[in-house]
Amino acid sequence: MTQISAFINKEKRIVSSIKLSISSSTSICISFHRHFTPDTSQGTFQSSNQNPKPILQQEQHRQSIVSLIKSTTHEPHLLQIQAHITRYSLLQNSRISLLFLSSLCSSAPRDIRYSRLFFSQIENPAASHYNTLIRAYSSSNSPKEAFSLYKEMRQKGLKPDPISFSFVIKSCIKFRLVFCGLQVHGRILRDGFRSDCLLLTTLLNFYSSFASREEACKVFDEMPQKDTVAWNVLISCYLRNGRTRDVLMLFDSMKNESFCIPDDVTCLFVTQACANLGALEFGEKVHRYIEERGYGSARNLCNSLIAMYSRCGCLDKAYDVFKGIREKDVISWSAMISGLAMNGYGRDAILAFEEMQRMSISPDEQTFTGVLSACSHCGLVDEGMEFLNSMSIEFGIKPNIHHYGCVVDLLGRAGLLDQAYHVIISMKVKPDATIWRTLLGACRIHGHFTLGERVIEHLVELKAQEAGDYVLLLNIYSSAGNWEKAMELRKFLKDKGIQTTPGCSSIEIKGVVHDFVVDDILHPRKHEIYDKLDEINKQLKIAGYVAEMTSELHDLGADEKANALSYHSEKLALAFGVLATPPGVTLRVTKNLRICIDCHNFAKFLSGVYNRKVIIRDRTRFHHFRDGHCSCNDYW
DNA sequence: TTAGGGTTAG
Structure with a gap:
């Protein structure tokens, strides 16, 4: 039995007057000291002839309930408090109902029905009640409820505050309600919240999530104050939209800003950009910055650095960062395993995988993607097939499309094309364009044009064929000397107006990335x-x-x-x-x-x-x- | 001073 005293004011006399006992099981007992009785009508005195009882003033009573609500998030307790609130007609007390609603929302996030029911009993919910419920809905699986509550409050003439706007937009992002988001944006402008930095950052993230880079930039430009988070969201927008080179530029401009400087999150985005570009020198610059700012021991940054160095082909440095992490987690290990794999050290990747298990770190889906790609990069066919089987049996991880992709690559490169084809058509997940493309690549290596043609048919069926796929097929025909088929395909591409992606190579010299195309001038x-x-x-x-x-x-x-x-x-x-x-x-x-x-x-x-x-x-x-x-x- | 808001690793 736990005894909790509700401190209702600073006077000791009253403090001890209420004992709220919460048992360790599930029931709560709200008992009042025998000398006190709650007052249900302000200012009156309740007395009995034999035992006159001092009255617990209404405000004191409220405060004690507030303390009680604050003291527990346990759902059965909350339901008992709710009964008490109803009994003493405290439901229409705005402070209590709001506080209680918040408690309900945070205690039972999976079942929002209690909160909704309680909310419906409040006669005139204030904007803050709506905010609380909207927030709960935005993190639930019913985002449309958040949006309809938002509309309801508007209809009642309640003006949503920036925070409820913020939650509504987050719901729109989470559940891809693009048009709803646009509507809300209009409202924000009309309601005069165009200078709220946090709200505008949420909006920026909304546009960034829907690939509207130009709109996102517009929001950013119009922000009266741009803090580090706003910059970060802008940077993440460029990163998401493939404008990686601009990310590096933004990092430099940000460093020249006088009022906000890149933080650890900025560094996360920029290392990712460097990884995508293979921009080692810039990546090293970011690494130095990370050390200078004292972020060097942040594990998420280290994990990102491992990936960056690996993807820049600089395995020594990736390993240095990896060694320096005190408590390596599954992400650190997976990043290192993938790094070894992609750089051709397949056997070392498998050794690292074994070492990781000795350290009692359980592998996850991405660890196996690394391990299987290690096998495919080094032609370890038997090992790869064994890992594919053991991952579900030993580790309970079902192979996903990426795992199958590695296996198709492995078999395909080894010339086992029929087996690779069989894996695709018999796997439990629906084949996507990437996996067919992997097989097409293998057909090119082994000059297998009948299978190549069949793969193209699958891609056409998925409506996912790209110019690059036809180039691969063209490659298969040409390398087999089948010029007739090659000519036919060229004509087809020309008639359909299919433009192929020009090959482009880049090299980074002194931190500047130089691009070249064929016959560059x-x-x-x-x-x-x-x-x-x-x-x-x-x-x-x-x-x-x-x-x-x-x-x-x-x-x-x-x-x-x-x-x-x-x-x-x-x-x-x-x-x-x-x-x-x-x-x-x-x-x-x-x-x-x-x-x-x-x-x-x-x-x-x-x-x-x-x-x-x-x-x-x-x-x-x-x-x-x-x-x-x-x-x-x-x-x- | 009723609680409540933005970005985040392999």
């Missing part, structure tokens, strides 16, 4: 770059490099083909790297599509002849080159 140092590329080509030929003609998709003569291949964007980026950096510096190139076999060979020879470590990240993986060798031994 836009770079200010283009003459030097082409001269350097010619020189490199000559040197590599001496070392035994021969252009790989199957990488050229047009039916050309040998010389024309070699010429067409010479100025691929990867080669221009590499030539610029050799030109613009001192000997020995690692060259890191990011390619938006898949690297071709010829560029792969080119990079391999370059790493030997020029004694440079070369890391190329393409759409599917990393290719590490050193001393004339590739870390994966071959192209695939």
Whole structure:
């Protein structure tokens, strides 16, 4: 039995007058000291002939109930308090009803019906009652209720305050009620809340969530004061919308702001942007900033840094960060495992997975994505299939589309195309475009054009076929020398007006990312770059490099083909790297599509002849080159 | 001073 005294005022006499006993089980007993009786009508005295009792004044009674409500969130207790409130007609007391409503909302978030019922008993709910209920609904599964309460309060002439607006917008974001959100925005402007920084930040996030970058920028520009969170939401908007390079720019502008500086959340977004871009130098700058600001021990930042360094092909630094984390969680381990996997250290990734279990950290879905991709990157077919089976049996994790994707990649690259196809059609989840595309990539590697055509049909069925898919098929026809089919496909693409994505390679030099397309003429140092590329080509030929003609998709003569291949964007980026950096510096190139076999060979020879470590990240993986060798031994 | 608002890792 726990005794809780409700302190109703500072006078000791009264303090001890009420004992509220809450039993450790489920019942609550509201008892009054024998000398006191609650007063139900202000200012009157209740007396009995034999035992005159002092009256517990109404306000004191209210305060004691307030204390009682504050003292518990246990649902059965609350129901008993509710009965008490009703008994003493305290329901229409705004303070008590509001406080009680808040307690109900926070104690039973899963069943909002109690709160709703209580709310309906209040004769004239104030805006604050609506706010409380709207908030509860915004975190429940009935967001439309939040919106209809908002409309109801407007109809009653109650003006929602910025906080209820904020909750309504959050509901709109959560449940993708775009038009409702737009309506609310209009109201906010009309009600004159255009200078509320927090509310505008929520709105900014609303537009950011619906890919309306321009609208989001407009909200940001019109904010009278922009604090760090507002900047962060803007940055997250750019990140979500793929404007990663602008994220770096915003980070720099933010550092020059006098009143708000980047915080730990900003750093999280910016490291993600660096990871997406493969911008190592900028990432290192952010890392230094993190240390300077004293965020270095924040685990979420460290986890993000591991991913950033891994995706920049800089595994040593990823590992340094990983080692420095005192208490590594499943995210730290998964990030490290994926980092090892994507950089071609599949066996180490599996060792890390084993080590993680020795440390009693349970793997989750994403850990297995890392482990399975490790298998696919290193051609560990048997191990991969074993992990796929054991993840559900031993760890109770059902394989998702990403896991199956890794397995299809694994089987496909190993040439087990039929088996890969079988996995897709027999898996328990609906195949998406990505998984078909993975198989299409494998068809390209192994020149399997009948299966390739079938895969395209599946993509068409999903209405998800992209120009890049046809390019893969074109690639399959061309490398198999089936020029007739290739011509037919080209005509089809032309007739349908399908534009293919141009290949683009980028290299970061001194913190600036330089982009190149095939036969690029836009770079200010283009003459030097082409001269350097010619020189490199000559040197590599001496070392035994021969252009790989199957990488050229047009039916050309040998010389024309070699010429067409010479100025691929990867080669221009590499030539610029050799030109613009001192000997020995690692060259890191990011390619938006898949690297071709010829560029792969080119990079391999370059790493030997020029004694440079070369890391190329393409759409599917990393290719590490050193001393004339590739870390994966071959192209695939 | 009735409680209640914005961004966040692999």
